[in-house]
Amino acid sequence: MSIITKNVNALYEENKNLSMIEIFSKNEVILDENLIFPGINLLINAIKISIPQKIIIDLSGKVGEKLEDVKDEEEKLPGENGKDGKDGTAGNSSGNLCILAQDFENMENLDIKLNGGSGSDGKNGENGVNGENVYFYQGEKGKPGGMGGKNGLGGEGGFKGNCSIFIDGKLINEKIKIEAKNGENGKSGDVGKSGESGMDGTDIAKTKKGFNFKKYGIRRKQKLDYYFTNEKVEDSIYVRSRDTNNFEHKCYVKIIPKEMTKVLQDQTKAKKEEDRKEESRAKKCEPMDLNDAKIKQQDLVNYHLISQGKNSFETTTKQEEIVVPNRLYEVNNVKSNDEDYVPRLKFEIEMITEEEIESKNKANK
Numbered sequence: 612m613s614i615i616t617k618n619v620n621a622l623y624e625e626n627k628n629l630s631m632i633e634i635f636s637k638n639e640v641i642l643d644e645n646l647i648f649p650g651i652n653l654l655i656n657a658i659k660i661s662i663p664q665k666i667i668i669d670l671s672g673k674v675g676e677k678l679e680d681v682k683d684e685e686e687k688l689p690g691e692n693g694k695d696g697k698d699g700t701a702g703n704s705s706g707n708l709c710i711l712a713q714d715f716e717n718m719e720n721l722d723i724k725l726n727g728g729s730g731s732d733g734k735n736g737e738n739g740v741n742g743e744n745v746y747f748y749q750g751e752k753g754k755p756g757g758m759g760g761k762n763g764l765g766g767e768g769g770f771k772g773n774c775s776i777f778i779d780g781k782l783i784n785e786k787i788k789i790e791a792k793n794g795e796n797g798k799s800g801d802v803g804k805s806g807e808s809g810m811d812g813t814d815i816a817k818t819k820k821g822f823n824f825k826k827y828g829i830r831r832k833q834k835l836d837y838y839f840t841n842e843k844v845e846d847s848i849y850v851r852s853r854d855t856n857n858f859e860h861k862c863y864v865k866i867i868p869k870e871m872t873k874v875l876q877d878q879t880k881a882k883k884e885e886d887r888k889e890e891s892r893a894k895k896c897e898p899m900d901l902n903d904a905k906i907k908q909q910d911l912v913n914y915h916l917i918s919q920g921k922n923s924f925e926t927t928t929k930q931e932e933i934v935v936p937n938r939l940y941e942v943n944n945v946k947s948n949d950e951d952y953v954p955r956l957k958f959e960i961e962m963i964t965e966e967e968i969e970s971k972n973k974a975n976k
Contacts, residue, residue: 736759
């Protein structure tokens with residue numbers, strides 16, 4: 612495992628709240644281990660990049676956090692509205708990837724994933740509670756049922772990441788296997804059903820025809836309707852007080868029993884997109900500054916060229932130091948592998964002073 616890959620993975624494990632990781636090298640970066648940094652931007656800037664084995668760079672966003680089912684322990688009152696369902700959590704967006712180098716070795720070993728995370732499902736709206744029935748007040752309307760809660764919208768899927776790979780200044784994305792797609796939206800919950808209206812109170816009536824009495828709504832819950840007519844019809848009752856011109860002689864009343872019914876409350880409409888909660892909206896990762904990355908790449912190239920020039924100068928100097936004595940050997944017809952050459956010493960005449968001559972003469976007497 613390369614030191615760079617090991618250190619970068621260790622850095623991520625220590626601090627997963629990073630928004631961006633940058634890898635710089637004045638020479639070569641060897642990638643020999645998967646780099647998995649969910650939702651984090653990654654910049655690799657080097658002179659050369661080598662990938663000796665199959666690896667994956669995965670910056671895909673995580674899926675939205677699943678909402679837990681919360682049971683409401685409070686006792687519901689008749690006609691109470693249902694609570695709205697919560698919107699699902701948005702999926703995290705993928706990080707962006709930028710790679711710049713002068714040389715890229717074994718690029719076919721690289722697999723890149725930049726997918727947005729899927730959003731979690733929204734919760735169902737609660738059903739409204741049925742309205743209260745009327746038992747004690749004859750003829751009174753039943754209480755309306757509660758409205759159903761609005762549905763929770765599914766969390767938005769995270770956005771896909773962008774990828775830019777430049778080798779020697781040229782974009783080569785088409786040569787790399789890249790998977791990048793937006794995350795799927797979570798499923799929206801169902802709208803809660805509205806509660807039924809309470810049962811109306813029973814209408815009660817009593818009629819007398821001759822010696823016969825007829826009762827309505829006593830043994831059986833009923834709603835009663837009636838109408839007046841100026842003609843006698845079956846089971847109609849004559850009302851003397853209405854047999855006048857003021858009532859157009861509509862003096863016969865007909866009572867019509869009806870079965871008790873419950874009227875459904877209007878249904879709640881589904882939640883609109885503009886009502887989506889903020890935590891349910893996907894947010895893109897911060898875009899990478901490609902111009903700044905290209906400037907840094909050029910700085911690396913300049914540094915590399917200067918370093919190469921210095922090394923070339925030092926190498927040339929050493930070669931010249933070797934060449935000079937070789938040329939001397941050639942001029943003097945001496946092979947470089949002969950024994951060490953010892954030059955002849957120059958003969959010099961010994962010089963004697965006048966004082967030394969007189970001293971020698973005295974010594975000879």
